[in-house]
Amino acid sequence: MVASAYGTNISLSHLRKSYKLSKDGMSLYDITKVFYDIGFTTNVYELDVAHLGDLKLPAILFWNNSHFVVLEAVGSDYKIIDPAFGRQTYTKSELGVLFSGVALEVDQKVAFYDVDQEQKPTSHFSWLNVLSTYPTFFGLFFSNILMLIVVGLLSFAVPKLFPLVLNDVLPNNDVEFLTLLLIIFGAVFLAKSAALNFSSYIKYQISRGLNQQTARDYYALITSLPVNFFERRTPAQAIRYIGAVENISIKITDGWLVILISVLISFVFGALLLAIDAFIGGVLVASCIMFMTVRVCLIQLIKNVHSKQIIAESKRNQSVIDTFNSIVSSKINGTEYKMISEFSAKQNVTSHLSAKIRWLSETGTNLHTSLNLFQGLVIAYLGTKATLNGSITPGDMIAIVLFKDMFMQNILESTEKFHSLRMLETELEHAEDVLECSRSSEIEAEDIQTMFVNKDEPIGDITISDLCFAYSSFDTKPIIDKLSFLVPYGSKCLIRGRSGCGKSTLLRLIATLDSPDSGSITYNGMTAQSFGLRALRDKIAIVGIDDRIENATLIENIVLNTSDIDAVRVKKIAKLLELDFINSLPAGYHTFLGQAGVKLSMGQQQRIYLARALYKEPQLLILDEPTSHLDPESSSIIKGVIQKLGCTVIVVSHDENESGFEYEISFN
Missing domain, CATH: 3.40.50.300 (P-loop containing nucleotide triphosphate hydrolases)
Structure with missing residues (x-):
């Protein structure tokens, strides 16, 4: 990441092939040697948190007296990339606890130095990559997209029923037209319900099959890695990785393409609102856009906290595993209190972060409720005035309410899917660690054609x-x-x-x-x-x-x-x-x-x-x-x-x- 900031694209897998590490990891001297080998000079500083902004970024920090991280950006918060846990955001006080006082600044590239560059591989967990790996789900994926489009198109017709009844049936006492409307819209409602149910069944099929296959293949990949991979990681981390991969179907059933379709449908509903009354529609659409902006910002905050929660939960879970592994020794030596104290400290961090995520999520829900109330007042006031002065009909006022509800529903669904996707991507960033190791290691699974060539050959001398x-x-x-x-x-x-x-x-x-x-x-x-x-x-x-x-x-x-x-x-x-x-x-x-x-x-x-x-x-x-x-x-x-x-x-x-x-x- 540091090298790429200076135009040298060299992947982690390439470095792992070039440099072998012990279980203890790298020293500061080792890091400076690697940078020198790929064409950079380095400067080492002892400094406090207040002077981190003086460093040329990205820089490398000694972290928690145990390992090294990358300082990516300094502002009101500090953006850190931890090799074990991915991108994190820390306040100055949080950073002060973890920063160990030593920083490595990477200086300009050594002139005339040529390095064999390797392009960083794309994410294995992108939705296109997942579908390419498991092509049998292409059909279900496109069927789900088609159903979502059908649901969206049918949704445009739903709000038109009541305006037609108010504007055409009631004034003319036209029962035959009412019967015709009920038949037509009844068919629309049934078609929409069938499409929604079919979409739910498709999602079930994708989730059941894809989650099982990816989790199985990911676990098989983990077991195929060399022994030193397991020596450098805890069981709690591996369990967390598998749990993230187990939800990979969200990338397909509620991924970026699905979110894009929901947003486009929202824009159409917004356009229909503006077509009925530009001023009322403009106020409602503007308020929705403001809500969506705030909600996206909240989701980013939740993502940052969730990333820290992953680390905290892994450490907490590892404490439980360590307890089971050392329970006899602890009871003999009377050190249960230490285990309880360590668990309590880690659980305290986990509980705090979980509560913070719940608070931020509920804040988003409360904003939505408040927005609904505000929009109800806007429609009651502006809609009534427009109806009284003849700008719109009573049916149009009902249409505004219904189009607004459909608009808000799609906006809310889009932000919730965006929220779920961002949470999953946070988890998958950590799971990518295994795939990077698989690229840089000689995986123990052999070519199927040569696997048993010498099955009957004796070991001999x-x-x-x-x-x-x-x-x-x-x-x-x-x-x-x-x-x-x-x-x-x-x-x-x-x-x-x-x-x-x-x-x-x-x-x-x-x-x-x-x-x-x-x-x-x-x-x-x-x-x-x-x-x-x-x-x-x-x-x-x-x-x-x-x-x-x-x-x-x-x-x-x-x-x-x-x-x-x-x-x-x-x-x-x-x-x-x-x-x-x-x-x-x-x-x-x-x-x-x-x-x-x-x-x-x-x-x-x-x-x-x-x-x-x-x-x-x-x-x-x-x-x-x-x-x-x-x-x-x-x-x-x-x-x-x-x-x-x-x-x-x-x-x-x-x-x-x-x-x-x-x-x-x-x-x-």
Whole structure:
């Protein structure tokens, strides 16, 4: 965004491909280096909020002592673009709390510097893009538009009934003409009602199908992203993203084209008002335009508050998730009060913002009510005067009331749809984060034609050649630097070293959860991409610190997502791992283990994880500290099983007493 302000259009996905970041993000030094690489100079300042207006904008601010944001504009309010939460508007006092006193100003572009520019991709969630992605909804979309046009055209005829009755039927006592009018307008009313009902059914069909498909595909996209995406985001953020995408049908059923049609219909009703009486119509139309202007301004205010509410709710929801994850530790240490205090503070912000949105929304509703009352007085006074002096007929006065109501109805519907659309777009701005990551990452879903090319190919020997890996492009030294070794198929290999030296990182690379920066890892002479990522992972099982017991039965925890359960294989593995405790469970293999396996000891859980891995019948078994924190008996059982296995086993441990492995790799 900062670069584009100076004419350099380089997308976020392009930068993510060029620079790799650790879980801790970027430092100020890292940011200045990136700007230098793409042709800019930078100036760093320590300053307070009062002097932010002196910066050349857009500028970068250190925010909440944790990350960096872009200062887009300074006025009565401060416009901020937060990478995690999108555009926000803050008052000076709010900014003072969050601004951490350091700003980075980007100066003029370095002369003669040429950069490979990449055009920023358009929004994936534009209504045209959505329809292009899901073309089966084109027919329903245009059918809905057609019904709205039909409803609008029929609405023009509705207000004419009472003027015709007053002006032509009553003075002439013409019952036949009245009967004809009732037949004609009855048909019009039925046609309009049918069109409205059909439009509602079309919206239902679009909402049901499109919301389900987009939410499913979006969730599938999230699961296809690399592991580091999940390490940098909270579950609450992902849940919020999915919730936004789940309402994408609003873009189609009540989007910009629908709003445009409603506004055009409003203009026609306004023109009909002016045609009856220019002065009365002018006053009514002017008051409606004023209302619409104020309502749009209120909607923009609501959008700004709603954007802050998204952040507040995500933080509040994450507090609840953290509570569930750490409840045992909190109860043991008596720190429940801290959780309550943190939740209360975050809930206070959420409640305040929710109440503010409700207040602004009700203000808009109250304005509409007040406008209706005002217009009623205008029509009563000016309409009566015009009728008395013969400028209009009593039927025309009724027509003014009815046309005014239809005009106001379309204006109100347009602003409400505009309001819903702006709220949705605020949410979708955050959801775009996932799509940006998908553009910048090598998504793990492979081409369907090559996905299972090597499905029957054995893993064979694992060869690691000149392997290098760093968590960030800005690290001075890679955590793994020019590492080479061979693990023959069927062998047992121990990787030993101190904590933090890169052992677990190496396992992630071998398991294809991360990609090397340079060098290679080959399986039977093939890289992971040549082998076929999914085919390779089908042959790998890993037991690590991220394993969890699911809230399911014991056998479901071993088999996981396999629909065809092989009970014989499960019992064979249970015997190998000496899972005798199963017989003491209330329902044996079908006992529910509870959230996080509360019914099992640490050693029992570890053996369940190993059983889960062995059920997969892997050719490569990767174990990260498999015996840490276990009692001697459980540790001995697991070590014995490892030696009996016929597949390749790679074990990471910092235990100096580990022995019995054919190959050992020591990290310094």
